[in-house]
Amino acid sequence: MLSILVKKQLAEIFRSFFYNPKNNKARSLISKIIMIALFAFLMIGILGGMFLAMAMGLRPIIRSGYGWFYFMVMGLVGLFLGIFGSVFNTFSTLYLAKDNDLLLSMPIPIKDLIASRLISVYLMGLMYSAVVCLPAIIVYFTVSSISFLKIVGGLSWFLVISIFVFTLSCLLGYVVAWGSSKLKHKNIVTVFISIIFLAIYYVFYFKAVDMMNVLVKNTVLYGRTVKNAAYLLYLFGKMAEGSVVGIVGYLTLSVLIVYLLWYILSRSFFKIATTSQTTIHSSINNKTFQQHDLFKALLLKEFARFTSSANYMLNCGLNILIMPIAGIALIIKSQEVIAVIQALSQNVEGGLVVMICAGICLLASMNDMAAPAMSLEGKSIWIVQSLPIEASLLVKAKAGMQYILTAIPVCFFSICVIIAFRLSFISSMFILIFPQLYCLFTALFASWIGMIRANLQWTNELYPIKQSLSVTICLFGGWGVSAIIGFFYIYIGYHLGMKIYLLLIAALLLGLSYIIMHYIDHHASEKLMNMH
Structure with missing residues (x-):
């Protein structure tokens, strides 16, 4: 026994090696061998090699x-x-x-x-x-x-x-x-x-x-x-x-x-x-419940879903805490960071401000809460489908949740950048406003890609949070777009000047955001009703 x-x-501990959490079916023999080999490489090759190097150094x-x-x-x-x-x-x-x-x-x-x-x-x-x-x-x-x-x-x-x-x-x-x-x-x-x-x-x-x-x-x-x-x-x-x-x-x-x-x-x-977990009993006496409009109720629902899962917060929203810490560290270590950014900007006029904006956008891209949000509805999607609400409001609420949770720490980080770099008024306005427009675009894009690539057939929430295609596209796509914004100016866009260049990119982001919102308004209902 x-x-x-x-x-x-x-078997319970290593279950993911033998069963696919996406469909709860047994993996093929080849898939099992690959999973075990990857785990062995991680433990023996990566971790073991790291501590072998440490031991050799001693x-x-x-x-x-x-x-x-x-x-x-x-x-x-x-x-x-x-x-x-x-x-x-x-x-x-x-x-x-x-x-x-x-x-x-x-x-x-x-x-x-x-x-x-x-x-x-x-x-x-x-x-x-x-x-x-x-x-x-x-x-x-x-x-x-x-x-x-x-x-x-x-x-x-x-x-x-x-x-x-x-x-x-x-x-x-x-x-x-x-x-x-x-x-x-x-x-x-x-x-x-x-x-x-x-x-x-x-x-x-x-x-x-x-x-x-x-x-x-x-x-x-x-x-x-x-x-x-x-x-x-x-x-x-x-x-x-x-x-x-x-x-x-x-x-x-x-x-x-x-x-x-x-x-x-x-x-x-x-x-x-x-021993079962503690149940908190509370009595409600003469308590008035506040009514919310539909969008706010959906938005609060998304916040509640986000804070109910440690996996969701750690994998999709960790940057909420990292950005304020990075902002404070930036003020302390501003000279070293200025030297690095100036080297990247290659002393191009206006390059410092553009590279700072691109860097803030890159950090903001690490928040992708809206990408797996629709997939996380899972088998309870029928509840949303049966409610008398517009599907576009549901999708926008998911985007709103990501925007709020990203825009606030981004604003704090931008203020820290302005203090650390002692920038002019015009440059400060660009650094405050441009990343906010980028946050709006990425939130809408993440909710859109999460809607069209929704996968409700999972048995472990880590699959839509860490392994879904929508999350991959948002994360690496955000990094790529941020890099393009910065380096395109250094090599080509500097002819336009910093102000015109950032205004054109901002207009492009607003235009793409409008197109995504238009698509959500006209196609979200059809997409939502066909999810199963």
């Missing part, structure tokens, strides 16, 4: 006789990656699994159910931590001599890290599950946590080389400090070099941790698994 349950858990630490310090650093990195990769899977697998009620109603021993969930959590953490630990061990043995104790120590070090990842993932997964069941706006919280993890990742990625150089240059100083102030970390690194005390001590600690975790879960799992 335990092996069957483990297979079920792993080889001077091994040569200086501080191999334990090398293993301590790589171990902490492996611990972080393992937790980052498995914690969100842990809370849905172990604590808030959708099949808990079904499995608990069957004659399945509770201990087998708990063990299968724990094994799947451990294997996921093991996979992510192995991406760091195995390259670290390989690089160590290319520099240091090989002995039986070192082999045992390296394997024990890897095992201990995987158990620590497993334990911390279970603890943090419980926190995430508890918050998911208690918090009212849990999707916003999920987005916030994801952004924090992304920020930590990018800070580490861009600072990795500098940090490695600092570690290599100050190995002796840092090594002595760690050994004196944090002896357990020193022993953790020595374990990988074959220290018998480190091996026995940490393996014993790992066994105790696993036993304690099993003891706690075996006595609390049933309560956790059968």
Whole structure:
């Protein structure tokens, strides 16, 4: 029974490799092989190669006789990656699994159910931590001599890290599950946590080389400090070099941790698994509901749909937060950015303003909420079809949602640009108004392409959000149009002058926006009624 349950858990985790989320049908053998090969390339080739390069950069630490310090650093990195990769899977697998009620109603021993969930959590953490630990061990043995104790120590070090990842993932997964069941706006919280993890990742990625150089240059100083102030970390690194005390001590600690975790879960799992999410009861006494006009009601519906999905917000609207942050950073680092833009504009008269407008438009293109909005109606499209509303209003509401959520941060970023670059009044007006017209055009275009390329036959919302043709066209098309606006002026359009050039492009954007609105007004009803 335990092996069957483990297979079920792993099949659920890797289900997308074997079933197409678009139509919920089994993939062909060739498709399965390609999916598995791509995943292996990502984990082994990309991530594994990245941490292999990191380990090779730390080889001077091994040569200086501080191999334990090398293993301590790589171990902490492996611990972080393992937790980052498995914690969100842990809370849905172990604590808030959708099949808990079904499995608990069957004659399945509770201990087998708990063990299968724990094994799947451990294997996921093991996979992510192995991406760091195995390259670290390989690089160590290319520099240091090989002995039986070192082999045992390296394997024990890897095992201990995987158990620590497993334990911390279970603890943090419980926190995430508890918050998911208690918090009212849990999707916003999920987005916030994801952004924090992304920020930590990018800070580490861009600072990795500098940090490695600092570690290599100050190995002796840092090594002595760690050994004196944090002896357990020193022993953790020595374990990988074959220290018998480190091996026995940490393996014993790992066994105790696993036993304690099993003891706690075996006595609390049933309560956790059968606890439903908190339902908030509220009484309405003498409350007046505000009536909205039809378009505003549809617009509020689109905002509610956007904020109800963490996947939707992260993949289609992350730039809402990035642009204000980028604007503030621009003010701080204005001199460096001015130098880059001047180099791109090749000192062409007016080129600086045009390239700034093109750059803002490129950033605005990263918001594409309206592109998958119609597809996200899914099987509930019949509700919209049955309502006495004009289809054009529905499509325009989706465009309006994207425009509002994009135009506001774009306006803030434009103001930051004006402050940082200290531009003239005319240039400032172009930088304020031109990107707004671009935002209007891209919002209408995204809603239009999302309407004519709507795909309602999906089983996972990530398909229309990340893999649909409409999203691809809007994202890469927006980048292409922005680049053309900038570089066409540098090489050809400068003959017209900055003002005339931007006015002509603005007129073109307004004209295309009018054509799209005209098409929506006359063809949206037919398109909507034929969707199924």
